[in-house]
Amino acid sequence: MSEARYAVGIDLGTTHCALSYVDLERSEGEEIAQDLMLVPQLTTPGSVEERPLLPSFVYLPHAEEFAASDLALPWAQEADVVVGELSREVGARTPIRLISSAKSWLCHPGVDRRAPILPVEAPPEVPRLSPLEASVRYLRHLQAAWNHLHPDQELATQAVTVTVPASFDPAARELTAEAATAVGLDNLTLLEEPQAALYSWIHDTQGAWREQVQVGDVILVVDVGGGTTDLSLIAVTERDGSLELNRIAVGDHILLGGDNMDLALAHVVSGKLSARGSKLDMWQLQALSHGCRHAKEALLANASVDAVPVVVPSRGSRLIGGTLRTELTRDEVTSTLVEGFFPEVPADARPTARARGALTQLGLPYAQDAAITRHLAAFLGRQAGATEALDGFETTATGGSFLHPTAVLFNGGVFKAGRLADRVMGLLNRWLEADGAPGVRQLTGADLDLAVARGAAYYGHVRRGSGVRIRGGTARAYYVGVESAMPAVPGFEPPVQALCLAPFGMEEGTEAEAPPQEFGLVVGEPVRFRFFGSSVRRDDQAGTLLQDWPEADLEELEEIQATLPAESRNPGEVVPVHLQAAVTEVGTLRLDAIPRSGAERWNVEFDVRGS
Amino acid sequence: MAESTPSFFVRLFMAFAVFWRILLDPVFAMSVRRLRRGQQARKTDEIAEAPKPRLTEAEPNAALQLLGLLQQEGRFIDFLQEDVAAYSDAEVGAAARVVHEGCRKSLTQHLAIEPIRSEPEGTRVTLEEGFDASAVRLTGKVVGHAPFTGSLTHRGWRVAEISLPKVAAGHDLAIVAAAEVEL
Missing domain, CATH: 3.30.420.40 (ATPase, nucleotide binding domain)
Known part of the structure; x- marks a missing residue:
């Protein structure tokens, strides 16, 4: 692969995407030539504007909703969906065709993330996309924008860093990497978002962070x-x-997150309006939550202001008379946001978990x-x-x-x-x-x-050896469930032991020792294993077998699944294998099944098909 | 400025001078021929012709686009098309907030507007000779020569930068707000 000219950082956010880049040729040590890419996107039908952020929304338009020229972008593209500002804008009026928060669906263990399930509320005739495909669409838009601006430095040949939440599980990381690979970003690294924020801080201090x-x-x-x-x-x-x-x-x-907060304020305000007899529709509630965000920022920035007016415009052309006016007061913001989302609690407080209703x-x-x-x-x-x-x-x-x-x-x-x-x-x-x-x-x-x-872009630069790097590796240790051999007792599940496959803090590009335990895989049939992660057990090594553990130590993740191809074997044959964990250069966890002979390796997959 | 008609002696002198010039200067002779045919004298280096005022049509697309942006963000047209007389000040005020907030957002997003004079309004300012008369307008007792000294009544605005969205070919900009039909 040719040497990358740019280190590109992509923030693939729940509500917004952004792309920043460092010109590696013009950067040396702490002298960095960095820019933010303004993303051309449709803002109204037929007009394209450059904005620093690309709203993470996909709109699936009806065939007769827009004229063909209305969805033209500076580059040639499939016009089956709209991404960005216009998507958010029209989606507020037609929510059944809008995909939002695709990233949160990407790590939703209850659904098949490769299946077309979004938008969830869409009627049958609306085409749907999978959470994975939605992420691909955001990346594809950013990529097209980049290639349009840098025709001789295509994004696929640059050193690209895509950020993921630190709390993403291995399956969600894998899916993010898969989305990037789907658009051809092979020179890829994943970086945790809080680390990216710290890198940005380090960069901004221009070396003074050491003091x-x-x-x-x-x-x-x-x-x-x-x-x-x-x-x-x-x-x-x-x-x-x-x-x-x-x-x-x-x-x-x-x-x-922040959207929950703005929505909470909008509900407070809409409650006041409905007490006066005005009922809001979805579009107005959205406009209200927008207005509440500004009002909130004004109130929380300036202690001398006690109330900020909030208005909800009418939808029709009669603006005067149809516009609802109310105000957001300091007390409401304080009680809803500060006390609701950031209450004063003692250090030993814990989040309350309600039992979910069976029919969620x-x-x-x-x-x-x-x-x-x-x-x-x-x-x-x-x-x-x-x-x-x-x-x-x-x-x-x-x-x-x-x-x-x-x-x-x-x-x-x-x-x-x-x-x-x-x-x-x-x-x-x-x-x-x-x-x-x-x-x-x-x-x-x-x-x-x-x-x-x-x-993230700065990280792409420091990865080449200039500047401080945050070490850490995996933030969890990973375990596979092993059923203990004991006679079945009706009504009792056989106790499960946890075999550590990947210790805490495995660095990118390293392999753990394969534990000696063997697992029987059935040729031609998927075999599933229970899979666990722990964010606190730092001393377990690969091969450590836990008989029992404090319940809070291990969190059960989605199952993993291995399928042996029936190539040179008879279907139904049981093959003993070792399981081995590795962290790829990209930053994803990889599990391999290695048969006793050791000559082959089969990928063990994270099950992202939901339960 | 009206010139006085030349006297007989002046005319006699001119006749001799022109006689010789017509003989010696073929370009001048051509100008006189045109003059005799009632055409305008051709522009020469010596005679600076006053520039003809030229009026151009302003490009309507940018205007329509800006109007569309103000309507989209700030409901500008909705507001102006309504009869405010029928409403109370409080109702007009509520709507004005929508218009103000939205139009302001639109303006700052697409135009960089800066004051022409940085002094606070009311201060005395002096305009040196050769000041830009299109950027600063003199009012009141406008007599004498520069430098002019007077009080700044309005600081003026200048659009320093403009970045309007790119428009798809064939997109009808005259539709500044599409009608909406909810199904």
Whole structure:
């Protein structure tokens, strides 16, 4: 492969995508030539504008909805779908043809992510796309835009970094990589979004970050995006006299983000309007949630303002008289957002989990507890021992009831409302004080909307050996379920043992030792195994067999599945194999089945077909 | 400026001068021939002809496009097409917020608008000789010569940059807001 000219970072977000790039020829060490690509996209039928963000929406238009010229882009494309701003715009009026939050569906364990299931609410005649295909469409649009701007430097030949939530499981990472490969991005690396945000911060300090953190620091990255909340801990260590960064823990996948907050405010306001007898339709609620976002930012940025007017325009041409006016007050924002999503809770608070109703509709598994601070408390509590194995951390984290961060980096548009960041900082400091630990400081300066794309492009640059890299590897250890051999007892499931295949912190491009245990695969038939992950068991090695474990230690993931091709064997024959884990250069986990002879390898797949 | 008619002696002198020039300067002779036929004298380097005022048609597409953008984001046309007299100030005010917020967003997105004079309005400013008369307009007691000193009543606006969306060929820009039919 020819040498890449650009390091490209793609933030494939739940609600927005962005692309940033570093010109490698013009960059040296900390002198970086970096730009953000303005993405040409349809903004109204027939007109194309360049915007820094590409809204992650796919609209599936009716054949007679637009004239052919209305959907023309600067490049030739299949005109069967609309991506970006226009898609969001028309989708607000025709939600049955709109795909949104495809990324959240990509890691939804209950559905087949390769099957055309979106939009969920679409009537039968509307064509549907799979969550995977929707991601492909966003990437294809970004790729076409890039190739249009750089005709002799096609995206497929550049060093591309695509970001994923730190909490994405191996299957969702695999699907993201698959989407990128589908558009031909072979020179690909995956990077966790909180790490990208930290890279962006490092880049912005232009080398001064070494003065702003020291050995023993634990940086907490709180990334609240449009649809997800992503938490990571990064420890500052030292090796051979220079500072090193280690990502030591990541949080669970929490489907809770800025859009939920704006929608919550919109419901408060629409409640006030319906009390006066005005009922809002979907389009108006959307317009209202838009208005609430601005009002929220104004209220939370300026303490002297007590109420900001919010208006909902009429849909018809009669604007005056048809427009509804109300206002959003400081009390409402405080009680809904600050107390609703960031309540003051003690450090030992945990998110409440309601039992789901048996007849839940097919939908996204949104977080049941909206309190981000409770999720944060649970994360820090679970990771209390995360720094135990590192040098220079004896004094900071041991003895406490939760892991003590010393610095916080915020990311995501939600924190444009400074008061929400202040609330998190204040709460962390109270928790730390109660534990007798020193307070945290805030690392500032990152661009809340674009940091992830910028950090990803910068990472593409540092991967070539200039500048600091965040180490970490996999943030979980992975286990396969082994049924213990014992006589079947009616009514009792045979106890399951967990065999560690991949230890915590496996670096990209490494292979774990294959454990000696053998598994019988049936030729020509899929064989399924139970699969587990642990974000806290840092000492298990490949081959460690757990008889029993504290329930909170292991989380069951989707099953994995191996199918032996019947090439040179008889169907139905049982072949004993070893299972071996590896982390690819791209950053995905790969599991292989190796027969005793050792000459062949078969890929063991993550089951993404839902249960 | 009206010239006075030349006297007899001046005319006599001119006749001799022109006689010799016609003989010696063929280009001049050609101009006189045209003059005698009642045509205009050809422009020569010595006589700077006053530039003919030329009016051009403004390109309507950009205007339609901007109107469409203001309508889309700020319901501009809806607002202006309504009869405000029938409504209370509070109702007009509520609608004005939609228009203001949307049109402002549209303006900042597509145009970079900056004041022509950076001084606060009301301050005394001095205009040096050769100031740009199209950017600064003199009002009131307009007499004398530059430098002019006066009070800044309006700071002016200049569009420093304009970036309108690209339009697909064949797209009808005259439709500034499509009718909507909900099924």
